[in-house]
Amino acid sequence: MSHRWDVIGGAPNGGYLMTIALRALHQAFQRPDPVTVTGHFLEPCPAGEVEVATQLVRFGSHATGTARLSREDRIRILLTATLGDLAAKGGPSHVTGEPPQLPPPDECVGVPEDAEVPPIVERFDMRLDPACAGWAVGEPTGEARMAAWVRFADGRDPDTLSLPLFADSLPPAVLNVLDDVSWVPTIELTVHMRGRPAPGWLRIVAATRFLVDGYLEEDAEIWDSEGRLVALSRQLALVRTTG
Amino acid sequence: MSHRWDVIGGAPNGGYLMTIALRALHQAFQRPDPVTVTGHFLEPCPAGEVEVATQLVRFGSHATGTARLSREDRIRILLTATLGDLAAKGGPSHVTGEPPQLPPPDECVGVPEDAEVPPIVERFDMRLDPACAGWAVGEPTGEARMAAWVRFADGRDPDTLSLPLFADSLPPAVLNVLDDVSWVPTIELTVHMRGRPAPGWLRIVAATRFLVDGYLEEDAEIWDSEGRLVALSRQLALVRTTG
DSSP, rough: OOOOBOOTTTSOHHHHHHHHHHHHHHHHHHEEEEEEEEEOOOOOOOSOOOOOEEEEEEESEEEEEEEHHHHHHHEEEEEEEEETTTTTTSSSOOEOOOOOOOOOGGGGGOOOOTOOOHHHHHHHHEOOOGOOOOOGGGGSSSSSSEEEEEEEEEEEOGGGGGHHHHTOSSSGGGGGGGGEEEOEEEEEEEEEEEEEEOOOOOOEEEOOEEEEEEEEEEEEEEEEETSSSEEEEEEEOOOOEOO | OOOGGOOOSSBHHHHHHHHHHHHHHHHHHHEEEEEEEEEHHHHHHHSOOOOOEEEEEESSSSEEEEEEEEEEEEEEEEEEEEEOOOTOOOOOOOEEEOOOOOOOOOBBBOOOOOOOOOOOHHEEEEEEEEGGGGGTTTOOSSSSEEEEEETTTTTTOOGGHHHHHHHTTTTTTTGOOOOOOEOOOOOEEEEOOOOOOOOOOEEEEOOOOOEEEEEEEEEEEEOOOTEEEEEEEEEEEOEEEEE
């Protein structure tokens, strides 16, 4: 495991760690797509060598199992996932949600070239909706919402296995309502893969409605370049403040 | 396990089974509240004797483990949960969501006394918002939304352990957009417990925005009698139709 996905504070991004555990399950199952994956984040995991132990629980029309990601003999992430084949699905459709409306990527806010940023920021090409960027200049918008264009910085296209990584890639939406946040540790993150993403930019929108006594949910939608929903995610997290 | 929680088709309700597995973890952990629980539903589980095998993975400020509910030596539900103490939480709050607006229980739609209903319906006192009841008389409203007052029929008050059962108690919201649904099997259900419910009625609102090729998410909010959010849930499910 590489330092290249570290967030501020020196530990790798939770979605990145989840993707490592998910890839191990994916190899063991020989199924093309994760359908739903849940990670419980037990303790921070510094960069370095990790072990993933997988256990297959059930093969059927879907396949389900668990993966435990450990470092230095301590389990850091407990993952449960159901995999299947999203190309084989069939049935009725009825959609009421719409992709977030964002200015084109060139009119959104990128990371300044001279900024000192944690390594993970350099792995993505991320363009934040200017309407959600107030937190970055010390002016939280007052609405716990983030929206951005996102793609891998190295030009690789997204796939269903990488969607949990994208789901956890935006700055926490709560930064736009609190100005003294020090850390937002995830307790649990669940991602539903709803389709295979088309090549190109993803649009991600994330929001928090209920921050209560330091606990919050953050719900995200991921849309592909053809305007189709490809993932829904929800996480339960804690908010640590400096105040 | 009792037949008293069977849904149509003769298998017990998924939320009920999840609650059995969760109670086993709760006893093993000696923590007061589940905080987040995810169940993967591997295959239907007819009523009868079940076994629950629990495994504790981590004790810390939260405690995390898995439970496997089996019947006749086949694992039916794989559950992962993190438990803690919701009375001990502290930190900032910022809430933008509001409880659903419903007519008073007496002006909502109960189950007709002479109706032939599956056993689980008799375990709850449920009063459906008339604005969401069209499906029940063959006139789906066109909006995939359900809202209701719900409490236990035997007068028992809700607690955090029973919230996953309530989260799966309403008729599927998709019944209000499709008139040929035969079954909505849950693949995975995640429930975040956000507070200990006050005694009395719960208000539950559930909605589906993305039914795509037979897969849907259903998001629910549970509010207590004092107007506080006590749980958020999301499930991934399949829709089977007769058409």
